[in-house]
Amino acid sequence: MASSMRVRALLKGDVTAITAIVSHPMETGMRKDGGKVIPAHFIQVLTVDVDGKRVVTSHLNTAVSSNPVFNFKVKGAKVGDKAVVSWVDNLGEKGSGEAVVAAG
Amino acid sequence: MNVMRRSVLRSMGAGSALAAMLVTGLIRPIQAFAADWSKAAFEAKTVPDGMKAIGASGAAESKDVVITAPAIAENGAVVPISVVSNIPNTNSISIFVDKNPMPLAGSFEFANGALPDVAVRLKFSDTSVVRAVVMAGGKAYTSHKEVKVTAGGCGG
Numbered sequence A: 001m002a003s004s005m006r007v008r009a010l011l012k013g014d015v016t017a018i019t020a021i022v023s024h025p026m027e028t029g030m031r032k033d034g035g036k037v038i039p040a041h042f043i044q045v046l047t048v049d050v051d052g053k054r055v056v057t058s059h060l061n062t063a064v065s066s067n068p069v070f071n072f073k074v075k076g077a078k079v080g081d082k083a084v085v086s087w088v089d090n091l092g093e094k095g096s097g098e099a100v101v102a103a104g
Numbered sequence B: 001m002n003v004m005r006r007s008v009l010r011s012m013g014a015g016s017a018l019a020a021m022l023v024t025g026l027i028r029p030i031q032a033f034a035a036d037w038s039k040a041a042f043e044a045k046t047v048p049d050g051m052k053a054i055g056a057s058g059a060a061e062s063k064d065v066v067i068t069a070p071a072i073a074e075n076g077a078v079v080p081i082s083v084v085s086n087i088p089n090t091n092s093i094s095i096f097v098d099k100n101p102m103p104l105a106g107s108f109e110f111a112n113g114a115l116p117d118v119a120v121r122l123k124f125s126d127t128s129v130v131r132a133v134v135m136a137g138g139k140a141y142t143s144h145k146e147v148k149v150t151a152g153g154c155g156g
Helices: B002-010 B015-024 B029-035 B047-053
Strands: A005-012 A015-022 A043-050 A053-060 A069-075 A082-089 A094-100 B065-068 B079-085 B090-097 B104-110 B114-122 B128-136 B139-149
Touching (some): A053 A069, A053 B114, B047 B090, B079 B139, B104 B114
Antiparallel strands (some): A005 A015, A082 A094
């Protein structure tokens, strides 16, 4: 299943704010559809790399909202650095998105 | 390492034994936890079990763990939560929603200049305490806040 995501990276002062919005159902596995349980389908790992270095590793559970939004902050990034956000879910589906750090 | 750790945790009763093993470096939960998605931590049904699984049993209450959350959330499916740690050498922030069927909602590890500052949107099954646990310099710190939910986030 294709999933789209948006990444934004804005540098203000010496702190870069990174926002990632992922299109994902984040199904808990506890909801029912006509008596049938909808299987769990949720992002388990989401990582952020800036300029090729891992800055954040997130491990997530079903309690993260559907179409989740994440905000992180990183010191030391420069305008023009590449910020890459990647995820993998419990069914092995993967996605990633990137943004170039811009002056905020 | 992970498999061994889990069997060690299972076979262990007393929290003091766990603390002793942490001190002696017999088990290193932070590193083990970083390696992959921890089923033991995320599928834990209670906060104490989840805290134990991430190596944060007996976390000290701290005002330097700052949670921003609405006092009242109209929609339990999308509750904005942010956590900032002002504790030096913070390695990770974990967020628990006490009343959820699986309280541990997420765990975030920081490196290479990332600030211990994270904002996410979480589902709340009901009015609940939201709890942040910070691991810093091998120690655990925590704070909590209540969010009143007028419509749960786990229904149909």
